[in-house]
Amino acid sequence: MKLIYTHENRFLVGNAHNILEQAGIRVVWKNEFASSAIGEISPFDTWPELWVIDDSDYEQAMQIISTALSATNAPEWTCGSCNENNDAAFETCWNCQAEKQETTQ
Ligand SMILES: [Zn+2]
Incomplete structure (x- = not known):
């Protein structure tokens, strides 16, 4: 697995997750629920992370993400x-x- 995207804004990570799933790329969340633990660990460590399951999807996923982010609005x-x-x-x-x-x- 490879880390494809992380951001402090869970909405953006969720959006990236949906876009990649729609593109047929299998991804998983990490730290999805970690924000509830803020106070014990630094906020930076609790950013939700999006990982691609299949490394061979990584480059395509990166391209999709960068395209999506440039068109966020x-x-x-x-x-x-x-x-x-x-x-x-x-x-x-x-x-x-x-x-x-x-x-x-
Ligand atoms: Zn159609």
């Missing part, structure tokens, strides 16, 4: 083919691989 988009919601990080639908299309909302 972009809105989700809805696939025109299957109506699945896609994270802004995706350029094609995670479900049916259709090209992203600008929608008129």
